[in-house]
Amino acid sequence: MPTKKITDKKTKIAVVGIGYVGLPVALLFAKAGYDVVGLDVDEDRVARIMTGENPIKGREPGMDELVKNVVKTKKFIATTDATKLADRDMIMVAVQTPVEEDHSPRYEALRAALKSIARHMKRGAQIVIESTIAPTTMEKVVRPAVEHENGYDLNKDYLLANCPERVMPGRLIYNLTHYDRLVGAYNKKAGDNVKALYEKVLGIKVDITDPLTAEIVKTGENTYRDVQIAFANEMALLSEAYGANVWKVRELLNKCPGRNMHYPGAGVGGHCIPKDSWLLIHGAKDSISTKLIPLARSINNFMPHHMYDLLAMAARQIDVKVEDLKVVVLGFAYDANSDDTRNTPTTDLIEILAQNKVKYTIQDPYVDEYKTDLKKDLKDADAIILMAAHDEYAKTGLKGLREMIKTKTPILVDGRNLFDKQKAEKEGFIYKGVGNI
Numbered sequence: 058m059p060t061k062k063i064t065d066k067k068t069k070i071a072v073v074g075i076g077y078v079g080l081p082v083a084l085l086f087a088k089a090g091y092d093v094v095g096l097d098v099d100e101d102r103v104a105r106i107m108t109g110e111n112p113i114k115g116r117e118p119g120m121d122e123l124v125k126n127v128v129k130t131k132k133f134i135a136t137t138d139a140t141k142l143a144d145r146d147m148i149m150v151a152v153q154t155p156v157e158e159d160h161s162p163r164y165e166a167l168r169a170a171l172k173s174i175a176r177h178m179k180r181g182a183q184i185v186i187e188s189t190i191a192p193t194t195m196e197k198v199v200r201p202a203v204e205h206e207n208g209y210d211l212n213k214d215y216l217l218a219n220c221p222e223r224v225m226p227g228r229l230i231y232n233l234t235h236y237d238r239l240v241g242a243y244n245k246k247a248g249d250n251v252k253a254l255y256e257k258v259l260g261i262k263v264d265i266t267d268p269l270t271a272e273i274v275k276t277g278e279n280t281y282r283d284v285q286i287a288f289a290n291e292m293a294l295l296s297e298a299y300g301a302n303v304w305k306v307r308e309l310l311n312k313c314p315g316r317n318m319h320y321p322g323a324g325v326g327g328h329c330i331p332k333d334s335w336l337l338i339h340g341a342k343d344s345i346s347t348k349l350i351p352l353a354r355s356i357n358n359f360m361p362h363h364m365y366d367l368l369a370m371a372a373r374q375i376d377v378k379v380e381d382l383k384v385v386v387l388g389f390a391y392d393a394n395s396d397d398t399r400n401t402p403t404t405d406l407i408e409i410l411a412q413n414k415v416k417y418t419i420q421d422p423y424v425d426e427y428k429t430d431l432k433k434d435l436k437d438a439d440a441i442i443l444m445a446a447h448d449e450y451a452k453t454g455l456k457g458l459r460e461m462i463k464t465k466t467p468i469l470v471d472g473r474n475l476f477d478k479q480k481a482e483k484e485g486f487i488y489k490g491v492g493n494i
């Protein structure tokens with residue numbers, strides 16, 4: 058594929074897997090004037106997108122308009138028909154890459170996607186893996202999956218690269234168009250193609266490296282966050298033990314140059330952070346016994362348990378048995394203003410509440426199952442556990458919540474530092490925040 062074909066927008070593109078990542082990627086290329094096919098196995102999702110509906114229901118700036126406007130231009134079609142890959146020059150893969158119970162990568166979606174790509178792709182096409190993958194996956198899984206299916210020779214019959222994504226829900230379009238990327242390429246041409254296309258369309262800079270380095274960098278980026286969050290969570294637990302406020306500690310600690318203490322909280326969720334550190338260490342587990350990274354995972358996994366401990370602490374303070382409390386859990390999505398419920402820590406919390414016979418209901422304005430009436434939910438409640446800092450809760454505010462909750466001494470367990478402890482206590486709440494009790 059000559060670079061001129063890319064810069065002249067003649068390159069025909071496919072994105073396989075049009076979920077949180079693949080859909081905005083496909084639409085941005087189509088908006089820039091490229092002919093784009095979005096392939097997915099989810100018929101309902103494909104049909105909804107083709108009516109111009111944005112299937113992502115959280116607060117996602119620019120996405121509603123992007124879907125509606127680009128679908129109208131006919132530069133983009135969403136389909137479940139893999140034969141539509143046959144004339145594509147560049148095929149990006151953005152399918153999910155979760156982990157199994159034992160933390161090893163679960164590549165069924167990746168393997169299935171590669172199989173249909175390999176069956177239909179033309180000679181000379183390029184595959185770009187955008188999904189997050191464990192180090193050595195390009196060499197041990199991706200290449201064999203393609204070449205076993207179609208017998209193509211790498212760099213002769215097809216080009217291959219990985220270009221990991223740096224998006225997150227709530228900032229999909231922003232991150233795609235502002236965050237620089239790296240491409241791990243098997244040869245110069247494969248790297249140059251991705252660089253030319255992405256720099257032109259997304260207005261970002263692309264570094265070229267080898268596939269293994271790109272795999273380690275991407276999983277390392279998210280592992281960095283997981284480890285930093287674990288440190289922040291441990292600092293929160295220490296602050297509680299000493300009777301200090303972790304948020305004041307964090308503010309002052311970060312004034313020391315070179316320090317960047319993250320936010321502590323009720324737990325880590327989403328598709329990526331809870332699993333990418335397992336992906337990072339997976340391929341090396343026979344040669345090195347990693348200690349810090351699994352420990353960080355277990356500290357972060359403990360935080361929903363700690364939310365229960367804070368509830369129990371507040372119950373003791375007012376001499377009530379925790380199993381006699383009626384609790385409303387605010388936020389089922391893993392993050393503020395998102396509809397993404399994958400690996401949400403709220404699932405762990407409600408399991409712990411059930412084990413301890415605490416009666417609870419869940420409210421979430423972004424998750425269909427839990428779009429209940431907050432006022433009605435709180436009427437008979439004794440306690441609130443805040444798991445996601447949705448704007449709706451901030452807007453309701455302490456005064457609003459206090460008016461809705463009728464009990465004499467309501468409990469507020471704040472997992473996201475959304476509310477001020479002093480103000481909450483002034484309103485009559487027994488307030489327990491992570492790192493600030």
Ligand SMILES: NC(=O)c1ccc[n+]([C@@H]2O[C@H](COP(=O)([O-])OP(=O)(O)OC[C@H]3O[C@@H](n4cnc5c(N)ncnc54)[C@H](O)[C@@H]3O)[C@@H](O)[C@H]2O)c1
Nearest residue numbers: 074076077078097098152153154166169170188189225226
């Ligand atoms: N969500 C994020 O914020 C984020 C950020 C950076 C990287 N990533 C990585 O990007 C990848 C995709 O994540 P996501 O959040 O978009 O996942 P997702 O589940 O939202 O989207 C994946 C899509 O792929 C489709 N799919 C599955 N198998 C398929 C197949 N065989 N053929 C065609 N389509 C198929 C699914 O139906 C789904 O629509 C993952 O590897 C993830 O780790 C995600």
